[in-house]
Amino acid sequence: MRRVIGIVPVLIGVTIVVFLSVRLVPGDPAVAIAGIAGTEEDLARIRHRLGLDRPVYLQYAIWLANVVRGDLGRSVVNDYPVLPQLVSRGQMTLKLSLMAMLITAVVGVSLGIVAAYRSHTFWDYLAMAFAMTGISMPVFWIGLLLMYAFAVRLGWLPVAGAGTPAHLVLPGLTLALYSTALVSRMTRASMLDVLSKEYVRTARAKGCSEPRVLIVHSFRSGLVPVITVFGLQFGYMLAGAVVTETVFAWPGLGRLLADAIFLRDFPIIQGGVLVIALSFVLVNLATDVIVAAADPRLRYE
Amino acid sequence: MAVRTVTIALAVILAIAGSSVQVGRGAPARDTLVVAAGVQFTTFDPLANAHPPAFSVEAAVMETLVARNVKGELVPVLAEDWRVSSDPRVWTFRLRRGVRFQDGTPFNAEAVKANLDRMRDKSLGQPKNSLWTFIEDVRVKSEYEVEVITEQPSGAILALLTDSSANIVSPAALKRFGTQIATNIVGTGPYVFQAPWAPGQDIVLVRNEQYWGPKPKVQRIVVKEIREALTRQALLERGEVDAVIDLPPEAVLRFQRDPNFVVRKDGGTRVAFLPFNHSRPPFNDLRVRKAIHHAIDVKAIIKGVLRDLSVPADNLVAPGVVGYTPDPDYHEYSPDKAKALLAEAGYPNGFTTQLVTPDGRYIKDKETMVAIAGQLKRVGIQADVVPLEWTTFLTQVRVKPDWGMYYWSWPGYTADAAYNAELLLWSENSSPKGFVPFYKNTEVDRLLSNARYITDQKVRTAMLERALKLARNDYAYVYLWRFFQITVLSKRVGGNLEVLADETILFKNVELR
Numbered sequence: 066m067r068r069v070i071g072i073v074p075v076l077i078g079v080t081i082v083v084f085l086s087v088r089l090v091p092g093d094p095a096v097a098i099a100g101i102a103g104t105e106e107d108l109a110r111i112r113h114r115l116g117l118d119r120p121v122y123l124q125y126a127i128w129l130a131n132v133v134r135g136d137l138g139r140s141v142v143n144d145y146p147v148l149p150q151l152v153s154r155g156q157m158t159l160k161l162s163l164m165a166m167l168i169t170a171v172v173g174v175s176l177g178i179v180a181a182y183r184s185h186t187f188w189d190y191l192a193m194a195f196a197m198t199g200i201s202m203p204v205f206w207i208g209l210l211l212m213y214a215f216a217v218r219l220g221w222l223p224v225a226g227a228g229t230p231a232h233l234v235l236p237g238l239t240l241a242l243y244s245t246a247l248v249s250r251m252t253r254a255s256m257l258d259v260l261s262k263e264y265v266r267t268a269r270a271k272g273c274s275e276p277r278v279l280i281v282h283s284f285r286s287g288l289v290p291v292i293t294v295f296g297l298q299f300g301y302m303l304a305g306a307v308v309t310e311t312v313f314a315w316p317g318l319g320r321l322l323a324d325a326i327f328l329r330d331f332p333i334i335q336g337g338v339l340v341i342a343l344s345f346v347l348v349n350l351a352t353d354v355i356v357a358a359a360d361p362r363l364r365y366e
Numbered sequence: 367m368a369v370r371t372v373t374i375a376l377a378v379i380l381a382i383a384g385s386s387v388q389v390g391r392g393a394p395a396r397d398t399l400v401v402a403a404g405v406q407f408t409t410f411d412p413l414a415n416a417h418p419p420a421f422s423v424e425a426a427v428m429e430t431l432v433a434r435n436v437k438g439e440l441v442p443v444l445a446e447d448w449r450v451s452s453d454p455r456v457w458t459f460r461l462r463r464g465v466r467f468q469d470g471t472p473f474n475a476e477a478v479k480a481n482l483d484r485m486r487d488k489s490l491g492q493p494k495n496s497l498w499t500f501i502e503d504v505r506v507k508s509e510y511e512v513e514v515i516t517e518q519p520s521g522a523i524l525a526l527l528t529d530s531s532a533n534i535v536s537p538a539a540l541k542r543f544g545t546q547i548a549t550n551i552v553g554t555g556p557y558v559f560q561a562p563w564a565p566g567q568d569i570v571l572v573r574n575e576q577y578w579g580p581k582p583k584v585q586r587i588v589v590k591e592i593r594e595a596l597t598r599q600a601l602l603e604r605g606e607v608d609a610v611i612d613l614p615p616e617a618v619l620r621f622q623r624d625p626n627f628v629v630r631k632d633g634g635t636r637v638a639f640l641p642f643n644h645s646r647p648p649f650n651d652l653r654v655r656k657a658i659h660h661a662i663d664v665k666a667i668i669k670g671v672l673r674d675l676s677v678p679a680d681n682l683v684a685p686g687v688v689g690y691t692p693d694p695d696y697h698e699y700s701p702d703k704a705k706a707l708l709a710e711a712g713y714p715n716g717f718t719t720q721l722v723t724p725d726g727r728y729i730k731d732k733e734t735m736v737a738i739a740g741q742l743k744r745v746g747i748q749a750d751v752v753p754l755e756w757t758t759f760l761t762q763v764r765v766k767p768d769w770g771m772y773y774w775s776w777p778g779y780t781a782d783a784a785y786n787a788e789l790l791l792w793s794e795n796s797s798p799k800g801f802v803p804f805y806k807n808t809e810v811d812r813l814l815s816n817a818r819y820i821t822d823q824k825v826r827t828a829m830l831e832r833a834l835k836l837a838r839n840d841y842a843y844v845y846l847w848r849f850f851q852i853t854v855l856s857k858r859v860g861g862n863l864e865v866l867a868d869e870t871i872l873f874k875n876v877e878l879r
Contacts, residue, residue: 092757096764100415103493105799110491143409143548217600224600314592316566324406329757
């Protein structure tokens with residue numbers, strides 16, 4: 066409970082930093098909106114309409130008061146309300162992140178277990194070579210490569226966009242590559258550690274079957290550090306994956322936020338960062354709870 | 367246990383994925399034209415600042431009283447004809463009868479008045495309001511006759527009425543949506559905009575079965591916002607889209623070789639140019655500006671960097687725009703002349719300056735500027751290329767004029783030079799009031815301000831031509847090249863896709879095979 070209350074100052078801190086930093090970036094939203102034909106009076110009128118002519122602390126106070134009432138404001142470019150945009154884009158990001166986390170969980174963890182169980186064999190080297198590649202490859206490039214291979218050449222999957230479950234596969238794989246690689250390495254290290262423990266030897270000595278040794282005796286305690294990495298990765302993904310979303314034209318939160326930054330659409334930037342910070346904090350909280358469930362030693366008093 | 371968890375997770379994810387809206391399927395339906403554009407669509411409010419691909423959506427949904435055709439001629443659309451009375455401030459427009467907006471509202475004089483009144487209402491604070499404040503009053507004469515009274519006689523009114531800001535919106539929709547008309551446009555045009563639409567979603571246009579003119583052949587048009595050029599290319603190759611607006615030169619060359627695609631190079635009305643900071647040395651010296659003009663080998667850059675997707679420009683506006691005059695000898699590449707002029711101006715060893723460029727806004731913008739910097743170096747000018755993201759670029763060139771030169775390009779708005787010239791040459795619009803880089807020639811100012819009030823189009827055109835010639839001789843800007851509007855079409859697309867001078871694409875005569 067104390068941790069839940071602790072979220073509030075974190076969120077306030079984040080919003081203040083964002084509020085100030087978007088206003089420090091060079092580039093005036095009024096100039097962007099006025100375009101080529103707007104006169105100097107238009108600039109003043111637009112600044113007034115957006116409230117940019119008020120002192121920053123007052124702007125923040127007004128914004129915060131509205132947020133507390135559930136009003137995140139409207140886009141300065143097209144007057145479209147911010148909240149529904151964040152909700153619809155957030156759903157898309159959530160879908161993509163869940164897909165990527167599923168791939169990470171299945172592929173990353175199994176690769177790690179295989180590599181640890183057959184350590185220093187061909188299979189271990191193969192799995193870890195994959196992990197190294199996954200960590201070092203630029204997302205942009207791997208995305209285009211997957212698109213070229215599976216969509217353009219083989220024609221198995223759609224090139225880009227959203228709509229059918231098939232549209233989720235390539236961006237999901239692209240987004241999952243890094244975290245899969247990371248999780249497989251974590252799993253391997255953690256499992257190697259556990260597999261050399263005495264209780265594992267005892268389990269084998271008393272005649273347990275190998276799958277039982279692996280899954281019941283080793284996996285659960287080997288899982289704890291993996292869950293932490295998993296939670297962090299999930300948090301990053303929820304913040305939006307601008308590159309993956311751009312390559313696959315996936316209408317997610319990352320793209321929305323990046324576009325808003327280019328247009329200096331302050332209400333969207335502020336609302337978006339608030340949502341992202343909130344989801345990051347919540348995922349971390351959930352991770353802690355799950356870790357505590359998996360390992361009773363880590364439970365808070 | 368683990369297996370069961372995974373199965374459940376899989377089921378959950380498939381359920382989420384399956385619940386998604388059906389937006390993009392594989393190959394386009396037979397009666398649907400799918401277009402991919404690389405820009406960000408934000409607003410379709412005619413009065414908001416919009417860029418050409420948004421004009422194309424607006425032009426499918428809404429219409430103006432008067433329009434330009436592809437040849438640049440004025441043609442009647444919602445107005446059947448017009449005349450200026452003996453008082454040159456009074457224009458009378460006779461409106462087309464029997465037209466309805468897509469929401470059923472009748473199109474009549476009241477609707478036109480509501481739109482013109484909104485256009486000239488400065489208190490709205492929309493960027494294009496300032497174009498229309500010259501209108502003093504709008505009077506409904508009868509159901510189908512409107513009288514427009516201007517403060518002064520206006521020579522540009524007809525040209526301006528072809529601008530996208532003069533699109534006529536349903537007055538009922540204006541009342542209902544207010545500022546949110548930006549994402550809910552309703553007009554009289556051949557296609558109906560499917561609302562609600564949220565930024566980032568596909569834009570869906572459905573044929574207006576009640577359209578007053580010849581019905582378009584294509585039933586549905588879907589415009590997708592695909593920001594990554596390689597993704598647009600892949601979508602077109604796979605047949606998931608039928609047309610792509612804007613591709614990098616390499617991709618265009620690839621499609622030019624492929625018989626399954628048609629590469630359209632239209633228009634060529636977007637003029638790219640170098641503005642100088644006329645308020646400070648060395649650029650306040652005509653000889654320096656002329657030296658830079660001689661030092662740039664435009665043809666080499668067009669061939670080497672732009673891959674012939676543009677042609678040399680010789681004026682502020684392009685051929686086909688009212689006020690254009692050619693100068694066949696404009697581009698004379700001569701480093702020797704450049705060096706001599708620099709020496710004459712007192713810079714025998716050149717100087718150091720900044721060359722500010724938008725980054726990723728125009729085809730190969732940064733690359734072409736690096737090439738120009740290389741050519742300038744040969745005559746001793748050290749120009750540091752500073753790439754800036756768009757909003758920063760606009761703010762800097764308008765509000766903080768601490769640059770030496772920059773790079774910009776403009777299409778031929780309204781196909782009439784007055785529009786671009788007033789915003790780029792009239793010293794009254796010097797930054798920060800506007801974007802004129804402190805260029806001042808009193809004769810140019812006089813011609814532009816007088817041309818505003820001349821209703822005799824011949825006299826007015828001659829004045830605009832003269833103003834532009836004077837600015838060219840002053841080297842107010844160095845004109846570089848004119849970009850073609852690049853559209854790559856699949857073989858499925860037939861009929862007649864038309865591109866106007868302001869880069870608006872007209873879809874209404876397109877057919878699908």
